[in-house]
Amino acid sequence: MDAQTLVDERGELWLALAPLWLDREPGERDYAHMVEVIQRHDLTLHELEWIFRLELAPVLARTQMSVASEWRKFDDLQLMKRLVAHNMRLTGWRRKSWALFSGLTTMMTRHRWNELIMRVMLERGEAPR
Template sequence: MPASREAVWLALADLWLDTEITATTLDAIVCTLRDSGLPLAELEQIFYYEVAPVVWRNAWSVAGEWSGFDPQWLREECGRNQQRGRWHRGKCRLLRWPMTYACSEHWQQIRARLAQSGGAPL
């Protein structure tokens, strides 16, 4: 059974937690993304335009969330971002670096693993 979009949101949000990202964490995220059946291009849209705008401030916080984001809150916020249009996407492009600096290396590793496994179409 494919992972839902909500599962993708929850998995990607882990990249912004105030914890060390281990190989096990990356494996779990890759598995969820692969199981979603979504193409890599759509997963990137979710990463940049749906999840990052919701959780990025945690990476800039002195005492950020480390135990996990509230799933209901995350679903609601990411769902709103999914529905937003050009203005939101433009704002996200302008803020891409501050929103993703803390996890861009991990995102590249995830992308490479997905491409290697052939799990998510490019």
Template sequence: MIDRDTLLASRQTLWMSLTRLWLDDEPSPDDYDDMASEILRHDHTDKQLEWIYRLELAPVMVKYQVSITQGWKAFEPERILPPLVRHNQRMTPMKRRWWILMSGMTTALSRPRWATLMQEVQHRRGPR
């Protein structure tokens, strides 16, 4: 298991940036720009980014997206990081397989936004 501090050091800024995919309002062009910039600051392949989205973020974030609260305009780090850390620290091989199976449902509402974001990332990276 990865300790909390190591996990936060490697993921905190990326996770917080990508939480915008689950807000009630459609991300603005500036939001997509900021998220793409944050992704490019990290050295992740497209496949790694997909797994971060599907397995690290979506299982936690979808609970907020489908909740019956007034609406999410932003996620505060002190509220959202503890459940993200807990989820990722508890990720066993069996739970990983479970979330892979469930990822179609957990990403359904945010998938179009993710696709838009990844198009922006690909555009910035240029041909490989």
């Protein structure tokens, strides 16, 4: 997949979900926007989980843990460049490695992700498990 296709297919979703890694709890508006974008992309919960674990977490967890991290808002252009570069390389052993370590890269935002998925399920009329 080329970079432009990645941006076209995932860019809006990636930028909408990025606030899960900021140094503040997402507010009601943040969650509402995330749910709205997720609904437009018509992805299953399973697909969303893997986007969270493989496409976003490896890039955003590094930002979250860096000393010079972006804490209040991301520079969307720089973030998109990093996400595209990561996802262009996300094949073969890299994909398997990130899948293996995804528990570590998602643990700091898992509670926010769970809250978001609960809201998505409610929006879709699905019963929480």
